[in-house]
Amino acid sequence: MTPVIDIRNVTKTYGNGKIEVTALQAVDLVVESGDFVAIMGPSGSGKSTLMNIIGCLDVPTRGRFSLDGVDVRTLDEAALAQVRLRKIGFVFQSYNLIARTSAVENVELPLTYAGVKPKERRRRALIALEAVGLGDRAEHVPSELSGGQQQRAAVARALVSDPALLLADEPTGNLDSASTAEVMALFARVNAEGRTVVLITHEDEVATYARRVVRLRDGRIVSDERRGSGDVVRGSHPLAEVGS
Numbered sequence: 001m002t003p004v005i006d007i008r009n010v011t012k013t014y015g016n017g018k019i020e021v022t023a024l025q026a027v028d029l030v031v032e033s034g035d036f037v038a039i040m041g042p043s044g045s046g047k048s049t050l051m052n053i054i055g056c057l058d059v060p061t062r063g064r065f066s067l068d069g070v071d072v073r074t075l076d077e078a079a080l081a082q083v084r085l086r087k088i089g090f091v092f093q094s095y096n097l098i099a100r101t102s103a104v105e106n107v108e109l110p111l112t113y114a115g116v117k118p119k120e121r122r123r124r125a126l127i128a129l130e131a132v133g134l135g136d137r138a139e140h141v142p143s144e145l146s147g148g149q150q151q152r153a154a155v156a157r158a159l160v161s162d163p164a165l166l167l168a169d170e171p172t173g174n175l176d177s178a179s180t181a182e183v184m185a186l187f188a189r190v191n192a193e194g195r196t197v198v199l200i201t202h203e204d205e206v207a208t209y210a211r212r213v214v215r216l217r218d219g220r221i222v223s224d225e226r227r228g229s230g231d232v233v234r235g236s237h238p239l240a241e242v243g244s
Contacts, residue, residue, distance in 0.1 A: 001032065001033055002033075002068065002069040003030045003031060003032050003033070003066070004031050004032065004033050004035075004067070004068050004164050004165050004196045005029060005030065005031035005054060005065075005066075005067060005165070005196075005198070006030050006064075006065070006066040006067075007027055007028060007029040007030070007053070007054075007063070007064070007065050008028055008063055008064045008065075009026050009027075009028060009062070009063040009064070010024055010026070010027045010028075010053065010060040010062070010063030010064070010065055011024055011025055011026055011027070011060065011061050011062040011063055012024040012046075012049050012053065012058070012060055012061050012219075013061045022219055023046050023049040023219055024046045024049050024050060024053075024060075024219045024220075025046075025218075025219040025220050026063070026220070027046075027050065027063070027219075027220065027221055028221070029050075029214065029221065029224075031196060031198060032196075033164075033194075033196055034191070034194050034195070034196055035196055035197075035211060035212060036187070036188070036191040036196075036197045036209070036210045036211040036212065037197070037198045037199070037210055037211070037212045037213075037214060038198075038199050038200075038201055038206065038207035038209075038210035038212070038213045038214070039051065039198065039199070039200050039201075039214050039215075039216065040200075040201060040202060040204075040207055040213060040214070040215050040216070041202075041215055041216035041217055042202075042217065044218075045216040045217050045218065045219070046216050046218070046219040046220075047200050047216050048169075048200065049219075050216065051167065051169055051198075051200045053065060054067070054165075054167060054198060055084065055088055055090065055167050056072055056075075056080045056083050056084050056088065057084070059072060059073070060073075067083060067087055067088075067164070067165070068087050068164040068165070070083060070087070085110060085113055085114060085161070086114065086161065086163065087163050087164045087165060088163050088164070088165050088166075088167050089110075089157075089158030089159050089160075089161065089163040089165065089166045089167065090158055090167055090168075090169075091151070091154050091155055091158050091166065091167070091168035091169070091171045092154070092168075092169050092170075092171070093169060093170040093171060093172075093173040093174055094174065095142070095147075095150045095151055095153070095154045095174075096154065097142040097150055097153060097154060097157075098142075099141065099142055099143065100141060101141065101142075102138065102139045102140060102141055103129060103134060103137055103138050103139070103140055103141075103142070103145065103153045103156075104122065104125045104126060104129060104138040104139065105125075106142070106153060106154075106157055107125040107128055107129055107153060107156045107157045107160050108121045108122065108124075108125040108160070109157060110157060110158075110160055110161040111124060111125070111160060111161060114161060124160055125138075125156070125160055126138060128156035128157075128159055128160040129153065129156050131156065131159075132152040132153070132155055132156045132186060133152060134149060134152055134153055134156065137149060137153075146179070147174055147175050147176070147179055148175055148176075148178070148179030148182050148183060151171060151172075151174075151175065151179070151183050152182075152183065152186060154171075155171075155183070155186055155187070155190070159190065159195070164196065165196050165197075165198060166187075166190065166195055166196065166197045166198070167198050167199075168187070168197070168198070168199040168200070169199075169200045170200055170201055170202070171183060171187070171199060171201075171206075172184065172201070172203065172206055180203075180205070180206065184206060184209045185209075187199070187209060188209050191211075197210075210227070211226065211227055212224070212225065212226045212227065213225045213227070
């Protein structure tokens with residue numbers, strides 16, 4: 001099976017000449033389909049740069065990166081945008097929901113950009129919201145939702161286009177402990193359905209939900225620890241219906 005993420009000898013350098021800064025140095029990382037990986041590291045370790053490369057928001061200076069079998073080095077900006085839209089579901093610390101737009105309309109957005117017809121967009125968005133426990137909040141705007149509910153809506157939006165990868169950047173950074181546990185349990189459940197999840201976090205408690213923890217320091221991977229994992233269960237959760 002083709003890995004979802006295949007990074008080989010990737011280096012990322014910013015600037016040039018005397019002010020050149022190397023953010024990543026000869027990084028190798030392979031993430032198989034269905035894995036759940038937490039990427040950790042102190043400030044300046046390179047984890048945000050690595051996330052930007054995985055998310056096709058930046059490209060390596062040297063090395064090779066393939067996402068779900070697509071070599072991103074061969075793509076122009078328009079093609080990269082399509083890869084981001086179709087293969088990656090993003091979840092951000094600040095939710096990034098549109099303020100005056102209902103939860104269901106927020107979840108529909110990736111499908112709108114993908115050209116899905118309105119009736120089908122609404123059907124799939126409602127299924128996704130139901131799957132994250134927000135079926136009864138579909139018509140509420142973000143200000144009428146708690147922080148945890150807003151992040152669950154963001155997860156539904158990330159998953160509605162059935163991406164190969166769910167990529168989350170500090171997804172619990174704005175949440176209290178109860179909402180953090182709720183959102184991380186959702187990530188674990190989505191992963192148990194076979195979805196590949198990669199999250200960036202500085203919180204050890206959050207990383208405990210992952211099957212694998214990758215730690216960076218000074219632009220290099222210094223440890224890659226796999227934890228015990230159960231069998232992957234596919235198809236039983238309502239999210240399995242979203243892309244069908």
